[in-house]
Amino acid sequence: MERRGLRRSSWQRVASAAALGVALIAPPSARAQSKDELAEARALFQEGVALSAANNCAAALAKFQAVASVRRTPQVLFNIAECEARLGKLVSALGNYRIAAAAADGDPRANDVSAHVGARIDDLEARIPKLAIRRGEGALTATILLDGAALGASEMSADIPVDPGPHVISARIGDREVAREIVTLEERDAKTVEITIADPPAAPQPASPLPGGAKAEAPPTGAPAPRPSKVPGLVVLGAGIASGAVGGVFLGLRAGTLSDLDARCGGDRSCPPSARPVAERGRLYTGVAEAAIGLGVAGVAAGITLLVLSGSAAAAEPDTGARAAAAAAGRRAGAGVRRAEVLPRAPGADLAGLSVAGSF
Incomplete structure (x- = not known):
């Protein structure tokens, strides 16, 4: 029984569409179409009716829309709405049904549309979500x-x-x-x-214009500016102290070398050739000690300067007092350096002898 009902409904739709297609023969109401255009429109309409009867509503809709581009009669609009309703496009179908009803109102050639369109509109208005x-x-x-x-x-x-x-x-x-x-x-x-929006984004703050088109970035509100780190200053200061300690070690080695050289030279300024290695070693120790102590003084001064700068966020120039203290410390450390000079040809020495000049 259900199949017979479905078949009967399909045939009723086909018969209704065929009856509504008669209006295509009527004379045009807007612009004059040629006989070829009207013949092509009639053929497209018949193809649309056949496709709709075969339940191929998508293809039938394309045919009816092509006909509407040539001639928008109430019957064509009604069939477009029929296909859209079967495709689930209920909102668009309701609109086309209403347009078809308005176009058919008072038109004796569109009585079939007027007879059916009211029920279609009422049905869709109840079905549309x-x-x-x-x-x-x-x-x-x-x-x-x-x-x-x-x-x-x-x-x-x-x-x-x-x-x-x-x-x-x-x-x-x-x-x-x-x-x-x-x-x-x-x-x-x-x-x-x-x-609802749980966390709406904040409105962007306007940036003040800068020369050259650059934009200034405003610091985040509520967050203090980061202070300079003290780690670089501590590292440099530690390296300076370590270098000074190395210089002190080589000063001790130098002092022992001078004592050995004094013993070999007998307390005067003439030394035998056998004392040359000792003198060369003393010269090496002296050079290393001077270099290490110099680096140590510079490292201590730089480390103190970096620590002073990191301790004050508003400091623009290094602390001159700390720099002066570091320089004074360097001068004091340099004043305690004992110097020795080995002279290969000094006055009073023989051809193969060496002269040692010492100062403290």
């Missing part, structure tokens, strides 16, 4: 979109008719999407969705 979208907390200034299209104030204050199926509701503030929700509706459904 209704979706209400409201602004919640944090969404008062956001742009609300339904399936990618921005909604106006009137649409936000009323129920929106939508086709059955899933729909994407999103909210944007500027170029940033701050909320998204997917809602699925069935026929005759009515749903309300409230858009």
Whole structure:
């Protein structure tokens, strides 16, 4: 019984579409079409009727829309709405039914449309789902979109008719999407969705213009500016102290070498050739000690300067007092250096002898 009912319904649709297609023979109401255009439109309409009867509504809709580009009669619009309704495009179908009803009103050649379109409109108005979208907390200034299209104030204050199926509701503030929700509706459904934004982005602060088009970046509010680290100063100071300690070690070795040289030379300024290695070693120790102590003094001075700068965020120049103290310490350390000079040809020495001049 169900199959017979379906077949009977399909034949009724085909018969209705065929009867409505008679209006294509009527003379044009807007612009004059050629005989070829009208013949092609009639052929397309018949193809659309056949496709609709075969339940190929997508292809039939394309044929009817091609006919409408030539001649928009109430019958053509009615058949477009019929195909859209069967494809689930209920909102568009309702609109085309209403346009067909308005076009058929008072037209004696569109009595068939007037006889059927009222029932189609009533049926679709009851079947079309209704979706209400409201602004919640944090969404008062956001742009609300339904399936990618921005909604106006009137649409936000009323129920929106939508086709059955899933729909994407999103909210944007500027170029940033701050909320998204997917809602699925069935026929005759009515749903309300409230858009809330938990953490809306803060409005950007205007940047003051700088020469050359550069933009000044404002520091984050509430966060203190980071203070300079003391680690570099401590590292440099430690390295200076270590270098000074190495210099002190070589000063001790130098002192022992001088004592050995004094013993070999007998306390005068003439030394035998056998004392040359000792003198060379003393010269090496002296050079290393001087270099290490010099680096140590410089490291201590630089380390103190870095520590002073890191201790004050407003310091623009190094502490001159610390630098003077470091320089004075360097002078005091340099004053304690004992110098020795080995002279290969000194007055009073023989050809192969060496002269040692010492100073403290």
